[in-house]
Structure formats: C-alpha cells, structure tokens
Amino acid sequence: MALESTLNKEMIINVGPQHPSTHGVLRLVMTLEGEIIKDTKPVIGYLHRGLEKLAESRNYFQYLPMVDRVDYLSSFFCSAAFCYAVESIAGLKVPKRAEYIRLITMEFNRITSHLMWLTAFLLDLGATTPMFYAFREREDIVKLFEELTGQRMMYNFYTFGGVKKDLPEGWMTKAVDLCKSMPKMFDEYEAIITKNPIFMERTKGVGVLTQKMAADYAITGANIRGSGIDFDLRKTNPYSVYDEIDFKTHLAENGDSYDRYMVRIAEMRESVKIIEQALKQIPGGTPERLKVKSVNCGCKKEDCEFCGFDVQLVGKKLNAAVFKPPVGEVISMIEAPRGVITCYVVSDGTNKPYRVKWRTPSFSSVQLLPELIKGKNYSDLMPIFGSLDVVLPEVDR
Amino acid sequence: MTETVNNIIIDEKFEVKHLDKTSDDIEVIDVSKNKLIELATYLKMHINTQFNMLLSVSGVDKADCFEVVYHLYSTVFNKKLILKVRLDKENPAVESLNGLYSAADWHERETYDLLGINFNNHPNLERILLPKDWIGHPLRKDYVNNDKRLSWNER
Numbered sequence: 001m002a003l004e005s006t007l008n009k010e011m012i013i014n015v016g017p018q019h020p021s022t023h024g025v026l027r028l029v030m031t032l033e034g035e036i037i038k039d040t041k042p043v044i045g046y047l048h049r050g051l052e053k054l055a056e057s058r059n060y061f062q063y064l065p066m067v068d069r070v071d072y073l074s075s076f077f078c079s080a081a082f083c084y085a086v087e088s089i090a091g092l093k094v095p096k097r098a099e100y101i102r103l104i105t106m107e108f109n110r111i112t113s114h115l116m117w118l119t120a121f122l123l124d125l126g127a128t129t130p131m132f133y134a135f136r137e138r139e140d141i142v143k144l145f146e147e148l149t150g151q152r153m154m155y156n157f158y159t160f161g162g163v164k165k166d167l168p169e170g171w172m173t174k175a176v177d178l179c180k181s182m183p184k185m186f187d188e189y190e191a192i193i194t195k196n197p198i199f200m201e202r203t204k205g206v207g208v209l210t211q212k213m214a215a216d217y218a219i220t221g222a223n224i225r226g227s228g229i230d231f232d233l234r235k236t237n238p239y240s241v242y243d244e245i246d247f248k249t250h251l252a253e254n255g256d257s258y259d260r261y262m263v264r265i266a267e268m269r270e271s272v273k274i275i276e277q278a279l280k281q282i283p284g285g286t287p288e289r290l291k292v293k294s295v296n297c298g299c300k301k302e303d304c305e306f307c308g309f310d311v312q313l314v315g316k317k318l319n320a321a322v323f324k325p326p327v328g329e330v331i332s333m334i335e336a337p338r339g340v341i342t343c344y345v346v347s348d349g350t351n352k353p354y355r356v357k358w359r360t361p362s363f364s365s366v367q368l369l370p371e372l373i374k375g376k377n378y379s380d381l382m383p384i385f386g387s388l389d390v391v392l393p394e395v396d397r
Numbered sequence: 398m399t400e401t402v403n404n405i406i407i408d409e410k411f412e413v414k415h416l417d418k419t420s421d422d423i424e425v426i427d428v429s430k431n432k433l434i435e436l437a438t439y440l441k442m443h444i445n446t447q448f449n450m451l452l453s454v455s456g457v458d459k460a461d462c463f464e465v466v467y468h469l470y471s472t473v474f475n476k477k478l479i480l481k482v483r484l485d486k487e488n489p490a491v492e493s494l495n496g497l498y499s500a501a502d503w504h505e506r507e508t509y510d511l512l513g514i515n516f517n518n519h520p521n522l523e524r525i526l527l528p529k530d531w532i533g534h535p536l537r538k539d540y541v542n543n544d545k546r547l548s549w550n551e552r
Contacts (some may be wrong), residue, residue, distance in 0.1 A: 045525060045526040048527065052511070053535050053536060215450050217499050218452055224472075227473055231475075331468060340452065342453060346457055352459075359455075364503075397526075
C-alpha cells in the first residue's frame with residue numbers, strides 16, 4: 001500500500017483484553033489517526049462475577065468471605081464497607097479495641113495497595129527497579145497480615161460487630177518497628193523516582209483532570225485530591241475512630257499524573273503516622289472486648305430467645321441462622337485506596353440481604369479514561385491510565 | 398411542616414415526599430419520575446445545596462414497584478442525599494441524568510443491564526457488564542436463567 005493512502009486515515013486498534021499493562025482484563029477499542037487518539041471505547045465485564053446476585057441467595061455470614069473478592073488489593077476496605085453497613089442496620093456497636101484493630105489493618109492495607117500501584121505504574125512506564133524496592137516493604141506488611149489473619153490476600157478478618165481475633169503476641173512490636181523503618185524506604189523511592197527527569201517528562205502536564213470534570217465523573221480518592229478538591233471521608237465523615245486521630249489530607253494543584261503520584265506518596269507517609277498514633281492509643285483488653293456482647297435479632301418480641309443472648313457464651317460468632325437485621329436500608333461509605341467504596345444494603349428482615357449494591361471507585365475512573373486521553377499521543381495512554389489506579393475486578397464486580 | 402435540605406424548601410415546587418432517614422442518618426427524598434430532572438438540576442445548581450457529584454445509581458426490585466436510587470454528594474458541604482424514584486413494574490422507564498452528570502452514563506447502563514430499567518434519552522443504552530446476547534435481567538426477583546444455548550466454551 002502506498003504511504004499516501006494510509007495518511008489521513010483512521011485506524012481502529014484493539015488494546016487488550018490480555019494486554020500486560022491493563023491491570024486486569026480491560027479491552028479498549030481505540031480509533032487512532034497516526035499516533036493521536038481520536039476516540040476510545042472501554043469494554044468491561046470480563047471479570048463479572050455477579051457479586052450482587054450472589055448476595056441474594058446467601059445469608060449475611062455466607063456472603064462475608066465473598067466481599068473480600070470485590071477488590072483483591074484492598075480486601076480490608078471491602079469487608080469494612082459491608083460490615084459497617086450491616087452493623088448500622090442491625091444497630092451493633094463495635095468495641096473500641098476492635099475499631100482500632102480495624103483502623104490499623106486498613107491503613108496498612110492502604111500502604112500495600114499504594115505500593116502495588118506504584119510498582120504497576122512504574123512498570124507501565126518501563127521502569128523495573130522500583131518494583132523490587134516496593135515489594136520489599138509490601139512483603140513485610142503482608143507477613144504481618146499473614147500472622148494476624150492467616151491469609152496473605154483475602155483476609156476475611158472482620159465480622160459483624162468486631163474482628164475475628166485479637167492481635168497475636170508481639171504483633172504490635174513488629175508493627176511499631178515497621179512503622180519506624182518505613183519512612184526511610186519511602187525516601188528511597190522518592191530518591192529514584194520523584195526527580196527522575198524521564199519520569200517527570202512523561203507525567204508532568206499529562207492527563208490533566210480539572211476539578212469540574214472530576215466532580216462530574218464522580219472521581220474520588222487520591223485522583224480527586226490530586227486535582228485540589230479536599231474530599232476525604234476520613235476527615236469529612238469520620239467512620240471507625242478516625243475522629244480520634246490527628247492527620248492531614250494531602251492535596252495537589254494541577255491534577256496531572258505527576259500530582260496523583262505525589263498525593264499517593266504523601267498518603268503513604270500519612271498512613272504510617274496514623275498507624276503510629278493508633279498503636280499508641282489502642283485500648284488494651286481481653287478477647288471479650290473484640291466483639292459485641294449481645295445481638296438483637298430485630299423481632300422486638302419480649303420473650304425472644306435470641307435477642308440479647310451472650311455471643312461469647314454461645315459460640316465464636318453470631319449464629320448465622322438467627323442473625324436477622326431489621327427492615328431498613330443503609331449506605332456505608334469507606335475511603336478506600338482507590339476512592340470511595342459505597343455499599344448499599346437493603347434488608348427485608350430475613351437472614352439474607354434483599355439487595356446489595358457496590359459502588360466502586362475504579363468503575364468511575366475507567367469511565368473517565370476516554371475523556372482524559374482524547375487527542376493525546378498513544379504513548380500517553382499508560383502514564384494516564386496507570387496513574388488512575390484502576391483494578392479491574394473492582395470495576396466488574 | 399415542611400422539611401428542608403440545607404434550608405431549601407423543595408416540597409411544594411417539586412411535589413416531593415420525605416421518607417424515613419436511613420439507619421446512618423441520610424435524608425431520603427421520594428420524587429415522581431416527571432420531576433426528577435427538574436429537582437436534580439435545582440439541587441445541583443442552587444448555591445445552598447450544590448450536589449455536584451452523583452456517586453451511584455442503583456435499582457431495587459421491590460414487591461410492587463422498581464425503585465431507582467440516586468446517591469448524591471456535595472463536595473462543598475460534605476453532605477449526602479438520596480433521591481428515590483418509583484417506577485411501575487410493567488414498563489419501567491425514567492429520564493436519564495446523563496446531561497447533568499457524566500457519571501450517570503455507565504451507572505445507568507449498569508442498572509439497565511442488571512434490572513432492565515430503561516433510561517430515556519440515554520446516548521448509548523446497552524449492556525455493560527453482561528455479554529450483549531444475554532437474555533433477561535438477573536437482578537430482577539423473577540429472573541430464571543433458562544438460556545438453552547451452549548455455554549461460551551462449547552459454542
């Protein structure tokens with residue numbers, strides 16, 4: 001074919017579904033004119049597992065382990081969203097020590113998730129070295145999780161009204177030591193990444209997300225803070241015990257890929273500070289203080305044998321068959337590493353949820369992608385897409 | 398007595414009904430499907446409310462109706478609000494909020510995909526999570542999967 005006939009002609013290419021840098025299974029149908037991206041159509045749904053449908057046929061306790069699979073890089077947040085929703089309907093009040101354990105594990109999970117994002121993002125840009133640095137720390141944290149929960153990825157550690165077990169002996173000391181060593185490690189990443197001229201060239205001024213666009217597309221988390229909107233649920237609508245902890249939210253101004261990187265690095269440092277405070281403030285206690293003592297099955301009968309029974313005496317967990325939250329609906333919002341996870345639960349008074357709806361932050365981020373990369377060079381696709389921190393199982397649910 | 402959202406009285410103008418608050422104290426407003434666009438525009442544009450974010454659109458299959466639930470958020474006031482539209486079972490359809498919030502696009506497609514609720518004037522209302530040739534809408538309570546075709550790996 002002559003060169004002239006290919007000029008001024010649009011070309012449709014297919015990125016994915018098994019492209020190595022799509023962070024899962026995402027397909028992009030792109031219309032290119034030369035190297036310029038004219039139009040993009042994301043095709044999702046390859047990892048759809050029907051988590052919302054599965055909830056209808058399982059009782060609350062059977063659904064609990066599945067919730068971790070919504071987003072495998074931040075499992076604690078997904079279980080927290082579901083647990084807070086159900087606790088809010090059932091009126092369970094979580095003991096302080098359990099709340100602190102939740103907070104510590106969630107913040108550690110935020111660091112692992114951001115480290116995983118960092119490696120994936122830098123790999124997308126062709127830098128392999130940061131991966132070995134970041135996985136070193138990630139391994140330390142994951143080992144702590146393994147000691148606490150027995151799992152490295154799908155923890156299934158929270159339960160309605162608390163957590164499943166207490167911190168093992170010596171766990172706190174290890175956590176304190178890790179918190180001491182971690183800021184030095186972050187300095188190491190910054191030394192090799194932040195002022196790197198190639199990295200700055202590829203990310204500065206690329207993929208600018210304006211404030212208006214961010215709110216319009218309901219972008220949340222570090223992405224919207226990179227654009228300068230102060231939207232952090234830990235501050236504005238504190239759940240757990242975040243109101244007892246002193247921390248800052250980090251904002252940037254320009255909203256480009258570089259700013260989103262800077263916000264996430266700052267957030268990791270802030271998470272370490274939060275964990276250090278929480279480890280100091282955590283109240284001591286016997287295992288009995290980890291879970292609610294009594295459960296209300298919501299029947300409002302006076303002689304109900306299940307209302308107000310002592311959980312610890314009956315068994316290790318609430319009895320699944322009798323755990324019936326009252327009729328009602330609730331939406332719980334959690335500030336996950338990727339943004340706001342909301343879990344909307346409708347209960348009809350039986351032991352199975354009537355409807356569970358997950359709103360995941362990556363879903364909005366993928367929707368935004370065509371708008372961000374329109375008119376850009378093809379080589380800008382990965383710096384933009386990588387900086388949005390998308391995890392595809394979370395998009396498809 | 399008229400209840401208010403951030404001191405804005407909306408009862409008479411938009412014929413809304415205030416429902417019980419959710420367990421975590423978020424206001425729930427029931428609005429008829431004809432007034433939805435008007436109310437959403439008003440809530441987004443008014444200086445005292447500024448609900449500039451549509452967090453999610455979800456559908457619920459209730460016994461006598463379909464409910465479409467809109468979760469709004471205001472980054473200015475850090476306030477949440479829930480709008481509910483009830484649709485009849487026969488032909489559930491409501492105006493799309495796509496012109497007002499870009500986020501509505503995919504969320505409405507998802508609701509259409511899983512619950513079969515039609516959104517009028519939506520630019521691209523097709524299945525998003527399920528394959529294009531899927532039959533039925535799985536989150537309806539009367540859904541039975543009796544698709545006789547071979548599964549995807551046997552085709």
